[in-house]
Amino acid sequence: MxxxxxxxxxxxxxxxxxxxxxxxxxxxxxxxxxxxxxxxxxxxxxxxxxxxxxxxxxxxxxxxxxxxxxxxxxxxxxxxxxxxxxxxIVPFGPVMVAPVIMAFGTPEQHKRFLPGIASGEVWWSQGYSEPGSGSDLASVKTRAVRQGDKYIANGQKTWTTLGQYGEWIFCLVRTSTEGKPQTGISFLLIDMKSPGITVRPIIMLDGGHEVNEVFFDNVEVPVENLVGEENKGWTYAKHLLSHERTNIADVNRAKRELERLKRIAKAEGVYDDIRFRDEIAKLEVDVVALEMMVLRVLSAEKSGKNPLDVAGLLKIKGSEIQQRYSELMMLAAGPYSLPFIQEAMEAGWQGDYVGAAHCAPLAATYFNMRKTTIYGGSNEVQRNIVAQTVLG
Structure with missing residues (x-):
């Protein structure tokens, strides 16, 4: 190696x-x-x-x-x-749905969808999670019934990140109720301008609008927007999730945010506290270890060996690191990490914002990072997968 x-x-x-x-x-x-x-x-x-x-x-x-x-x-x-x-890079188009279209789509779908993704002109959203169907995606209930040359989709997706900007959405839909739950799922590409689609914002604790609910009410989807075969969508979903979990690890962002944590700690006068600096050092060790794991995977690929099947492990450690650096930033900033509420700042009653501008978004970041150990397959589920596939 x-x-x-x-x-x-x-x-x-x-x-x-x-x-x-x-x-x-x-x-x-x-x-x-x-x-x-x-x-x-x-x-x-x-x-x-x-x-x-x-x-x-x-x-x-x-x-x-x-x-x-x-x-x-x-x-x-x-x-x-x-x-x-x-x-x-917003991953839903270039990192997630594009590889699925390349691997399982038709030549016509390649010509139709890939250029807009490659140029950055078309914004894609992800329609996976539903109320009651998050980590257990096999239980999705959004239905798509074929009628001639189109599907009629009805149901609801939730936690749709940046769905308010979406122009197209790729969805897991149920096209059959026979056999195992995984065998009745299909992968559809849906134009979000279609009649019957409603996007409703989910406002987060800090007042931000990042995630949404998406409702489908008798939405017509042309059959040519089906990727691959009907009822084989679970296979395509797993292909996509392997890209998402590696992407979630995001070791490079962790390295950048580690340096930001040090800047905040120095600005707030806590970097000289040896116990706080110990916590930063432990985090830095874990960031380096995560990077080494990524490099091990790259080394295996470069040498022609089978790459380590550690997408789930990368996701576990990467998401935990993101939560830890956001928490340490909050601890370093203390009261200055209060939620960044623009209206309050403009009204002049949320403290000396000018004197601590580097701290203003910290609460929002902390709240947002709570989700990382859940989305893309919860860490509890990922540990089971790692135990089965890596440890045997």
């Missing part, structure tokens, strides 16, 4: 770093480094910049218009983007 990067890989890193520095808008980078709210325009602007370079689908093979990078190159690209302060 070789965890060192080659001279060619280091040169690739420098090329990516130079390009990102030259093309990343600094107003966006400032927001990312300080965890400030990113608008749809911020995220879409960076996606289109990457799309014009051919790098939004950075994990895509050349036959579908991607750069055809190796696993190591993809890792280096993600790291340089994160450290520069680039917004995290």
């Amino acid at each position: 070789d965890l060192a990067f080659t001279a060619e890989e280091q040169q690739f890193r420098e090329e990516v770093r130079d390009w990102v520095r030259a093309n990343l808008p600094q107003d966006i980078a400032y927001k990312v480094h300080n965890a400030l709210h990113q608008t749809r325009d911020d995220m879409q602007r960076w996606a289109k910049i990457l799309g014009s370079k051919g790098w939004l689908g950075y994990g895509w093979p050349t036959q579908f218009g991607g750069p055809g990078w190796s696993a190591v190159q993809k890792h280096l690209f993600e790291e340089e983007c994160a450290l520069a302060g680039a917004p995290r």
Whole structure:
């Protein structure tokens, strides 16, 4: 196992770093480094910049218009983007549904859907979770009944991240109730402008609007929007979730946020507290260990060996690390980590915001990170999977 990067890989890193520095808008980078709210325009602007370079689908093979990078190159690209302060690529299109369309879609679906994803022009949402069907996705109840050349979809999805911006949504729907629950699920691509779709916001504790409920009331979906075969959607869902769980680990963002934690601790005068610095050190050790695990997977892929089946383990450790650094930031900031409520700031009654601008979003970040150990398959479920597939 070789965890060192080659001279060619280091040169690739420098090329990516130079390009990102030259093309990343600094107003966006400032927001990312300080965890400030990113608008749809911020995220879409960076996606289109990457799309014009051919790098939004950075994990895509050349036959579908991607750069055809190796696993190591993809890792280096993600790291340089994160450290520069680039917004995290909204994964639903380029990272999640695109690989499913490539692997199981028809040539017509390739031509129809992939260009808009690669350019950053089309915003995709994910329709998986439902009330009562989160980690147990096999129990989804949203129905799609075929009538001639279309499906009629009825049901509800929930926790749809950034669904208020969605133009298309990929959904798991139940097309059969016979046999095991997994055998009656299909994978549909649905235009969110279709009559009968209602998106209702779920307002979070800090007042933010990130997640939504999506309702389907007799929504007509053309049969040609079915990916693969009817009732085989569970297979495609598992293919997609392997990409999501690796993405959730997000070791590169953890490295960037670790440095932010140190800045906050120094600004608030707690970095000199040896016990608090011990907690930062323990977190840094775990971030390095997570990175080593990622590099082990990359090394196995590069050498042609079977990569370690540790997507679930990466998800477990990555999500726990995200919760820990957000909690330590809260502890460092103390009262200044109160929720960032814009109306209160404008009214002038939420304290000396100007004197602690670096702390304002911390409560929102802390609340938001509570979800990471649940979505993408809860960590409890992931531990069972790891026990079965890795430990035997």
